[in-house]
Amino acid sequence: MVLMEGTSSQTFGLHEGESCLPVESYNQNDFTDDELSKGADLSISEDLSISEDDKILEQSDEKDQKIRELTLELYNERQRCKRRCAAYQEQLHMVLKYVEEHAEHLSRSVQGVVQRVKELESECSDDEA
Numbered sequence: 001m002v003l004m005e006g007t008s009s010q011t012f013g014l015h016e017g018e019s020c021l022p023v024e025s026y027n028q029n030d031f032t033d034d035e036l037s038k039g040a041d042l043s044i045s046e047d048l049s050i051s052e053d054d055k056i057l058e059q060s061d062e063k064d065q066k067i068r069e070l071t072l073e074l075y076n077e078r079q080r081c082k083r084r085c086a087a088y089q090e091q092l093h094m095v096l097k098y099v100e101e102h103a104e105h106l107s108r109s110v111q112g113v114v115q116r117v118k119e120l121e122s123e124c125s126d127d128e129a
Helices: 034-129
Strands: 002-005 011-014
Touching: none
Parallel strands: none
Antiparallel strands: 002 011
16 A cells, blocks of 8 residues: 555555545635535525425414314304203203293192181081071
């Protein structure tokens, strides 16, 4: 192995038969790749921004979908509550009607008892006289 030294003060290990060109010192101004890489960084940043916007839109779409689902669920629950309320209301009216009919029946029964008591009192007073 032969050691060679370049102009940049770096030593390279070469096998016999390999040739080496001297390495010049690195100068940023000599390379346009840096400018390209900066442009690439900007385009990557723009791509990230676009993908972030896409993510935001996707999240917004997901949120909108969730809102629609919950709104539908709430609507359905309200409809069930309305039907249940109507059923309870109907049952309550039936119970109240039954109570009213029963109260009228009791009232007639009491009136009949009162009438019978008056008749008995009048018979008793007729018998005493």
